[in-house]
Amino acid sequence: MFRTTKITLRLLLVFSLLLIYFPHSLPSADAAGTGQTSQIDAVLVVDVSNSMNKSDTGKIGNEAMKMFIDMLSTKGDKVGIVAYTDKIEREKALLEIKSPADKEDLKQFIDGLNRGPYTDIAVGVREAMKVLQNSADPNHEPMIVLLADGNNDFNKNSGRTQSESDKELSQAVQEAKDAGIPIYTIGLNADGKLNKEALADLAKQTDGKSFSTNTADDLPQILSEIFASHLKLKVVPIPSMTGNGKFQEVTINVPNANVLEANISIMSSKPVETVLVDPNGTEVAVPSDKVLLSKSKSYSLLKLLTPAEGDWKLKVKGASKDKIDINLVFNYDLELDLDPIPSKTYKKGDKIDILAYLTSNGQKLPNTELYTNMNAVLIVKDLDTGDTEEIKLNNTGDSFEGSYxxxxxxDYELVVRAEEKSFYRETEPVKISTKSASSAGSTGTSTPKPTDVEKAKPFPVMTVVIWALIIIVLLIAAFVIMRMVRKENKGFVGQLVIEIRDENTNEKSFPQYKKLGAFKGKFNLHQLLQLAPELKETEGFIFTPGPNDRIIIRSQGGGTLEKSGRAVDISKGLELKGGDRITVPLNQSDKTIFLEYLV
Structure with missing residues (x-):
């Protein structure tokens, strides 16, 4: 359930009218370009209670989260982090990944996580939903990954009960389900007390997946599976090897030219050296423009960008007797489309012809080689009984055909699924119904012919006038919406320099430089401070873009700040130009925030 603004409601109203009066003028979903790979908005939710000291002594969970981040694209994927006990210990708002430096920022945040007493899973899941509701991109694929090691452990002095926690968790899970946000759960079962059923049910309710393990060493593999599953990919295992102090060679087959990225994860307890050779036999520099390298104490990750088709050679040198696991995840520029089904209403016994095919950038693929090793099935779900049936489809070399x-x-839901060893794709579900077929049939009476009076109906002047008025209203509404959208999407320039002083100790933080170019329309000061819980009262300070490269700050509930040593009422807004400095006193946390606007 993402935040709905007034402009969104107006947009929905006008586009509803457009759909009612001009259905054929709008492009169908099938006609839209679908070749772009989905981008992710992920929140990693991690239990940092003291019990994790036993479950994950080497903090392998942190390493697994960092590897998950390294597997993401640097072209707009977003990641947030919530560390919880029975309260939110630390939090990182969704950060858009645009460069390796952004990934380093997230990984450093993970390295800085500390542990504390007590556990309350509901607290972590609820906060993850808030993060996604506040700043997720509606065009991205949202997800939550929950890493926990057991049951709740409440502070007796807090008065918190299991019933209260269950109710709060149930509400958060329902919100995730309503918003189409899958929750993937990972249970660490080091002490044998893991509540597997509860975590599995949580994932099942939201169409996520549940994993459990007795050792933290499995976490990198599990995070790879989650990454692949969310993007409808498959982890391709490479035979494990044991290091011997010398280079050992494995083959990485890039099956076709539609591979956008090849993620090669190398997991080991000790660092490894790698050499990469392309299909032409040329050694490729690692790292380079086409090969990104990320390293940690327990893994190395090579990301090949638009790799050439063919057999690549990966040479790995590991420490003697060190086990080395290698996984491969391809990211494809491919979708699966289903030919439109002629009618949405059928009767019992009717046969429906099925035709599905691969597309890239919205166009049917002419390359029949991609179909060679692929299998496809039609998945039919009876919406009345919940039963599911799979019907194998024929691979014709450039499509998948069959009938049902x-x-x-x-009522039924139809989905085609095609897969091979490194990926799978599914079509958008199509619903059909047979319940109204009987009423739609012939009644046995002939259709009366129009009479002479009916033939001589006058020209429908009022109808034309009404339609003309509707068109005029729609045009006016479209003009108003365009102006509102421009206002909502207006960007910012420059940056804000932030310093925070603790009024109890008089200590002042180092200056932080926050670039504003990533924000559109408006943002609040709490977002700029990365949603630090202790600074929550800053949510009420709103920034909007002003004319001539200026910004405007206002307070939703009324309030004051200091500029040039004088108190200023910002309930109606205060314009800041380059070089202006303001001071924001916080009463609830005994802190003062100093802001300087630089253009």
Missing amino acids: SIADKH
């Missing part, structure tokens, strides 16, 4: 005969007077 309606079994009963029920």
Whole structure:
């Protein structure tokens, strides 16, 4: 359930009218370009209670989260982090990944996580939903990854009960389900007390997946599986090896030219050396423009960007007797489309012809080699009974064909799934119904012919006038919306320099430089401070872009700040130009924030 603004409501109203009156003028979903790979908005939720000291002594969970971050694209994926006990210990708002430096920022945040007493899973999941509701991109694929090591452990002095926690968790899970946000759960079962069923149910309710393990060493593999599953990819295992102090060679087959990225994760307890050779036999520099390298104490990750088709050679040198696991995840520029089904209403016994095919950038693929090792099935779900049936489709070399005969007077959902060893794709679900077919049939009476009076109906002047008025209203509404959208999406320039002084100790933080170019329309001071819980009262300070490269700050509930040593009422807004400095006193946390606007 993402935040709905007034402009969104108006947009929905006008586009609803457009859909009602001009349905054929709008492009269908099938016509839209679908070749772009999905981008992720992920929140990593990690239990940092003291019990994790036993479950994950080497903090392998931190390493797994860092590897997950390294596997993401540097072209707009977003990641947030929530560390919880029975309260939020630390939090990182969704950060858009645009460079390796952004990934380093996230990984350093993970390295700085400390542990504390007590555990309350509901607290972590609820906060993750807030993060996604506040700043997720509606065009991205949202997800939550929950890493926990057992049951709740409440502070007796807090008065918190299991019933209260269960109710709060249930509400958060329902919100995730309603918003289409899958929750992937990972249970660490080091002490044998893991509540697997509760975590599995949480994932099942939101169409996520649940994993459990007795050792933290499995976490990098599990995070790889989650990454692949969310993007409808598959982890391709490479045979494990044991290091011997010398280079050992494995083959990495890039199956076709539609591979956008090849993620090669090398997991080991000790650092390894790598050499990469392309299909032409040329050694490729690592790192380079086309090969990104990320390293940690327990893994190395090579990301090949638009790699050439063919057999690559990866040479790995590991420490003697050190086990080395290698996984491969391809990211494809491919989608699976289903030919439109002619009618949405059928009767029992009717046969529906099925035709599905691969597309890239919205165009059907002419390359038949991609189909060579692929299998496809039609998945039919009876929406009345919940039963599911799979029907194998024929691979014709450039499409998948088959048919389905309606079994009963029920509602059905049809999905085609095609897969091979390194990826799978599914079509958008199509719903059909047979329940109204009987009423749609012939009644046995002939259709009366129009009479002479009916033929001589006058020209419908009022109808034309009404349609003209509707068109005029729509045009005016479209003009208003365009102006509002421009205002909502207006960007910012420059940056804000932030310093925070603790009024109890008089200590002042180092200056932080926050670039404003990533924000559109408006943002609040709490977002700029990365949603630090102790500074929550800064949510009420709103920034909007002003004319001539200026910004405007106002307070939603009224309030004052200091500029040039004088108190200023900002309930109606205060314009800041380059070089202006303001001071924001916080009463609830005994802190003072100093801001300087630089253009």
